[in-house]
Amino acid sequence: MSAVLCLNAGSSSIKFSIYRYSNEPSILVTGAVSGLTADQQYLTFTSYNSGEVLESIKNEKIESPDHDSAFRIFMEHVDSKTGDKRVVSFDDIYVVCHRIVHGGANARPMLITEEVYHELDVLSDLAPLHNQHALDIVHSCIARLKNAKNVAFFDSSFHMTIPRHIYTYPIDLDVQKRHQIRKYGFHGLSYAFIARETSNYLNVESSNLNIIALHLGSGASACAILGGKSVNTSMGLTPLEGLPGATRSGSVDPSLIFHYHTDSSRMSTTLSKDMHLTVAEDILNKKAGWQSITGTTDFGLITKRALEEKDELAKLAFDMFVDRVSMYVGQYWVALKGSPAALVFAGGIGEKGKELRTAVLEKVSCLGFTLDEELNTKATTSSDVIVDVSKKDAKLKTLVIHTDEQLQMAKEVIALQL
Ligand SMILES: Nc1ncnc2c1ncn2[C@@H]1O[C@H](COP(=O)(O)OP(=O)(O)O)[C@@H](O)[C@H]1O
Ligand SMILES: CC(=O)OP(=O)(O)O
Ligand SMILES: [Mg+2]
Known part of the structure; x- marks a missing residue:
């Protein structure tokens, strides 16, 4: 089996889903760790076997000081067996999709090579509650899922259609150009999802x-x-x-x-x-x-x-x-x-x-x-x-x-x- 692992490092949570890689991705495992900016963190985790719930954990209290440790906790659950069944093994994971909040002016997803990793690292200062956490997880995936490709999806990509007079700030144009200062915008993966679903719903x-x-x-x-x-x-x-x-x-x-x-x-x-x-x-x-x-x-x-x-x-x-x-x-x-x-x-x-x-x-x-x-x-x-x-x-x-x-x-x- 070939599977896709998708990781979404938000500011207060990390959400994870694993799908079967097919024309219509079907869910195998999904979960989240919430409360990463609060005193108590909670884990939810559900695994499925042909659409039927196999294992379900709802808001279990856990200790997770950061996003990367939350990711490790999730992966331990994925790796553990329910009865004699393991829904997906690490070797099945063919590609890992990472939600990277700030992608600069990149309008498309990118395969994460060493060069791309460093490019994204430079942008970390522009999303101080996000990019570094996501990159730490990229690091963990490279070390742990040796067969998988890592792809960066940018929250900013969806907004690259905003017109110039809106994305430009009223400050020195040379400075803006030199430092790539502009409105980028975020939550783009969510808005792309919303646009598709609304367009289907409203026909x-x-x-x-x-x-x-x-x-x-x-x-x-x-x-x-x-x-x-x-x-x-x-x-x-x-x-x-x-x-x-x-x-x-x-x-x-x-x-x-x-x-x-x-x-x-x-x-x-x-x-x-x-x-x-x-x-x-x-x-x-x-x-x-x-x-x-x-x-x-x-x-x-x-x-x-x-x-x-x-x-x-x-x-x-x-x-x-x-x-x-x-x-x-x-x-x-x-x-x-x-x-x-x-x-x-x-x-x-x-x-x-x-x-x-x-x-x-x-x-x-x-x-x-x-x-x-x-x-x-x-x-x-x-x-x-x-x-x-x-x-x-x-x-x-x-x-x-x-x-x-x-x-x-x-x-x-x-x-x-x-
Ligand atoms: N019943 C509720 N009513 C209003 N807000 C809620 C409720 N339950 C959770 N929330 C809020 O949802 C927010 C988390 O939103 P979410 O989009 O999942 O996180 P993130 O921004 O980390 O991706 C938290 O601020 C939490 O307080
Ligand atoms: C961009 C952003 O603020 O994302 P989140 O709401 O997931 O923290
Ligand atoms: Mg979010």
Whole structure:
């Protein structure tokens, strides 16, 4: 048997899937380790035999300090037998697909050679919560799966269709050119998955598909898709721009950092003159976001505290997120000339956060989007890839899509016959 291993190193989780290598990839093993930015990590793991569940572990508490150790734990499970059966052996793995968040201006997947590895290593600074973790895993795969090819899939590739006046920043053009500074955008594998699934669901040719897509997880972004292509997205040079995340500030006034001083009651740029730029970057990427307001990275918990326990700071974080997300829906409504066919929610929060969807829909209902509360509740636990949560006969659809970056990579690698 020939198999494809797909690895998706997110900022707070790592997701893994192994498929049989065939025209329509069929699932053999899938799993995730979540909570990598929290005190406790959880493992989920399911293996299948001809579509039937063979072994299932749900949210088992584990200790995993980083992405690479989570990957090792997953591989130990793959290697262990259930009864006398092993669903897939390491020797079966023919190709490993790695989700690499920052791929520079590369529009296509690349076979990872030593040269490509170093090229990606250089980009690590531009995705400080992602690229290095993914590259550590590439390293482990090269050492452990000696027969397998390693292919890099870039989250930024999907956005290479964004027009120049949108991807250009209003700063010195020579500097931008010299340092390849531009809006790149991320979550592209998820948006490619969403675009394909929505186009099938709505029975609209991909070249006619206009949607606003929201990928809301530990990192959150919005994307305007016009004619099946990304024409704008909220993340930028790095995944820091745009919406706030679990530990990321999202867009703030760039001067704010010069006034950021925890030990002084006075505001002055001279007080922060000793703040090194990497410290600033660290604060905005790792010590900001809703964790800095509420003390937790768990948006499910924030929602519960905000709406059930009436916790003031949780409510503040919740309302801030709803505000920022709704503003992008408005902005992209204009980008799509008022003609999107659907608003799509995806990512950990987009898929599980029914309260968040309700709150965002309240804000954007003036545009014509609707939400059926019963379907909204069902969507969170549904195993369907797409759940239509709009009201009956709504012209504009509101959809929840259980996005799957691993399956997107598997389909692409098989189509490319890599
Ligand atoms: N019931 C829930 N309601 C809202 N958010 C949730 C819920 N369960 C999990 N989440 C959030 O989903 C996020 C993880 O999203 P995910 O897209 O899986 O992760 P990553 O960004 O690491 O890829 C976490 O911030 C978590 O708090
Ligand atoms: C790009 C990004 O922020 O990804 P994730 O949400 O998986 O951390
Ligand atoms: Mg993710």
